[in-house]
Amino acid sequence: xxxxxxxxxxxxxxxxxxxxxxxxxxxxxxxxxxxxxxxxxxxxxxxxxxxxxxxxxxxxxxxxxxxxxxxxxxxxxxxxxxxxxxxxxxxxxxxxxxxxxxxxxxxxxxxxxxxxxxxxxxxxxxxxxxxxxxxxxxxxxxxxxxxxxxxxxxxxxxxxxxxxxxxxxxxxxxxxxxxxxxxxxxxxxxxxxxxxxxxxxxxxxxxxxxxxxxxxxxxxxxxxxxxxxx
Numbered sequence: 001x002x003x004x005x006x007x008x009x010x011x012x013x014x015x016x017x018x019x020x021x022x023x024x025x026x027x028x029x030x031x032x033x034x035x036x037x038x039x040x041x042x043x044x045x046x047x048x049x050x051x052x053x054x055x056x057x058x059x060x061x062x063x064x065x066x067x068x069x070x071x072x073x074x075x076x077x078x079x080x081x082x083x084x085x086x087x088x089x090x091x092x093x094x095x096x097x098x099x100x101x102x103x104x105x106x107x108x109x110x111x112x113x114x115x116x117x118x119x120x121x122x123x124x125x126x127x128x129x130x131x132x133x134x135x136x137x138x139x140x141x142x143x144x145x146x147x148x149x150x151x152x153x154x155x156x157x158x159x160x161x162x163x164x165x166x167x168x169x170x171x172x173x174x175x176x177x178x179x180x181x182x183x184x185x186x187x188x189x190x191x192x193x194x195x196x197x198x199x200x201x202x203x204x205x206x207x208x209x210x211x212x213x214x215x216x217x218x219x220x221x222x223x224x225x226x227x228x229x230x
Contacts, residue, residue, distance in 0.1 A: 002158040002220055004166055007173045010157075012227030014181050014204060022207040023189040023200065036066040037203075040140065040148070042194045047140035054092040056085055056137070064136045067148065071137075072128035084126055091119035092141055100144040101164070101198060102171035102179045109145060110164040116146060139198070147198040155218045156209035167198075 005013075013019070028034025041047075043066070044059030052059075056079040061071055071079065078084040094115035099106050110116045116138060123134035138146040149163055159166050171178050182197040191200065209221055 004159045005157055005221075005226060007170050007178060009226040010170060010178060011181055013156075013208060013221065013225055014178075014185060014201075015227075016208075016225065018208065019185060019204050020189045023185065023191065023203060026203050026207055027189070027191055027195070029190055037068075039063070040066050041143050041196060041199055042192065046143070046194060048097045048142060048144075050097075053097050053141065054089050056080060056088060056141075060137065060140050063140050064133065067136055067150075069133045069136060071133060075126050075128050078126070084122070087122055088119055091115040091122065095119070095142055095145065097142060098144075101147070101168050102176060104172070106145060107165065107168050110168070116142070116164075143196040143199060145198075148202040150206075151215070152209050152213045153202055153205050155213055156205040156221050158220055 024030050025032045026035050027038045040063050043063045044057070047053070047057075047060050047063065058080065061076055061079070064071070075084070079088065092115070095109055099109055101110070108114065120131075120134045120138055123129050123137055124131050129137075132150045135146065135149045139148045146164070147167060154160050154163070157163075157166075178201075179197060182200050185204070186195065186197070186200055208225055212218075212222065
């Protein structure tokens with residue numbers, strides 16, 4: 001199995017001259033047609049807005065469809081008005097909306113046994129919801145704390161298990177260098193204010209690897225994308 005990218009390698013991907021144009025293309029800046037996923041965090045005012053931050057709404061279910069996944073109808077009803085939704089709400093109530101994954105104490109909110117971890121496992125067990133959809137639902141509800149994460153992004157980073165812990169470490173490493181670089185990218189690309197740093201990171205890596213990704217034994221990013229010689 002490939003090792004996860006180091007901070008230096010992550011920064012090399014972000015520092016590529018492709019990053020700003022790809023971000024602008026994704027979010028429809030400079031005349032490009034935006035991808036539907038560009039509205040994921042912003043649709044309906046966001047999943048973390050105060051009046052609905054602890055419940056799943058129809059807007060949340062539409063938002064994840066913008067990322068090309070879909071909750072089956074019966075499970076969607078259970079999330080909106082059933083026991084699954086009530087259990088998930090209890091966990092969401094234990095996850096603050098004002099904690100960023102880069103914060104010093106953020107790991108306590110996403111590590112094993114935390115409300116975020118238990119919410120993810122609860123969703124993952126539900127009919128028609130695997131680890132990808134579970135993560136995207138939680139990213140919609142807590143965009144600063146939980147990253148969007150799917151097979152392409154996992155392959156690009158060379159990670160799978162303990163991703164939240166790994167990313168927290170990279171965000172804290174070297175006095176928060178990655179956090180600063182993401183803020184610079186957001187400013188350079190002129191991204192909307194509602195777009196989180198985690199979403200910026202996800203989009204850069206998804207755009208960079210989506211065309212080359214193969215579902216079976218994909219080798220990950222090409223050496224030139226992570227600043228390595230062949």
